[in-house]
């Protein structure tokens with residue numbers, strides 16, 4: 500039976516038990532009469548040390564031939580390690596070289612490489628300690644999200660990736676077409692109408708919430724935002740819960756609970772990987788994660804948030820004023836300097852938010868909420884939805900939308916409309932929050948950003 504290194508080192512096998520490990524050589528050291536191979540199989544951060552004696556039949560060909568990066572299969576026995584590092588090592592009885600890695604051209608030699616360099620070899624960077632840990636954490640966080648919603652009775656729904664409706668109305672949709680270049684006219688196109696990649700599954704999720712009660716999506720989202728920032732990607736994953744019979748306060752509570760659940764989950768299940776970030780990426784990360792759990796998040800109306808910014812004495816590039824959208828510098832000031840914890844800003848001016856958010860009685864604000872977190876800024880954007888047909892119709896008209904193509908969305912307000920609320924949480928930004936990684940390009944295996952489509 501093949502053994503994963505994570506299980507071996509966790510002590511799931513007894514001394515002298517036979518093991519069969521397959522992985523990639525991180526380093527090889529030759530001594531007199533034997534060699535040490537450090538093997539990593541991706542199951543965890545740690546390598547296992549293999550001791551290969553020169554009496555092995557494949558010693559010259561497989562062991563002494565194995566370069567850094569080579570794939571090997573090792574059969575042997577688990578023995579107590581004589582060195583300082585680990586409890587166990589493997590006394591090899593058979594070593595097979597599965598795939599050599601050319602010593603001259605293999606780019607991942609044993610030294611620290613810059614994140615920029617590693618982005619150019621994204622197809623190999625998961626073999627480094629840091630990126631292996633990031634992508635394992637990405638998996639853990641995904642499971643945490645699903646666990647969270649399942650425990651709370653939410654159904655996982657799949658909203659379309661190709662869509663005809665621009666949910667955010669911000670004109671950031673990538674077009675999907677089969678027409679030859681230069682040809683226009685939607686009638687001849689594949690769908691017979693304008694199509695694009697979804698910027699949000701919200702509108703469809705709303706109709707599902709108004710049938711199933713509580714739903715969430717978790718899938719890829721696309722935005723042709725031409726902003727080359729460390730926080731924006733053209734393709735990212737979003738988690739979008741939607742709840743019927745819920746208001747803004749329920750929505751805020753759900754977002755806070757979700758973030759805390761994920762943090763607790765990885766502190767529990769992925770401490771070793773997190774320790775790498777605490778050590779090399781952001782010293783003090785564990786303390787910051789504990790801080791995300793410690794307290795309830797601040798809740799401030801937009802109006803008050805703007806006042807805080809105005810009175811802060813801080814010089815901002817964009818002057819804070821009622822009616823402006825908060826910039827990252829404002830968001831970070833609120834949670835990093837003023838509150839020193841996540842902040843939920845709510846009730847934004849209606850003119851800076853999309854049509855679907857519920858309008859207040861005086862029409863000045865909408866029931867919007869953004870969750871702002873240290874290091875990242877905006878992690879979550881959501882709202883209570885406008886459930887009143889007349890108000891919604893008016894808002895859509897004012898936004899210059901083509902009401903006819905949203906007939907199905909408006910139907911949800913014609914037939915059994917009900918108060919409901921939901922939000923979108925950017926999954927990559929969540930990963931940045933929990934790892935301290937500062938660039939979104941480094942938490943997604945193959946990032947898509949303006950002028951960048953390698954791999």
Ligand code: 4AD
Pocket residue numbers: 666667698699700701722724730731732733735737739740877878879880881882921922923924925926927928
């Ligand atoms: O605030 P946004 O635009 O909200 C919506 O799309 C709503 N329809 C969601 C809903 O209510 N169901 O996006 C939600 C979150 C942001 O807070 C941010 O974390 C992330 O999605 N996000 C991005 N992440 C990476 N790259 C981008 N270009 C992103 N744009 C938004």
Ligand code: MG
Pocket residue numbers: 869877879880
């Ligand atoms: Mg937003």
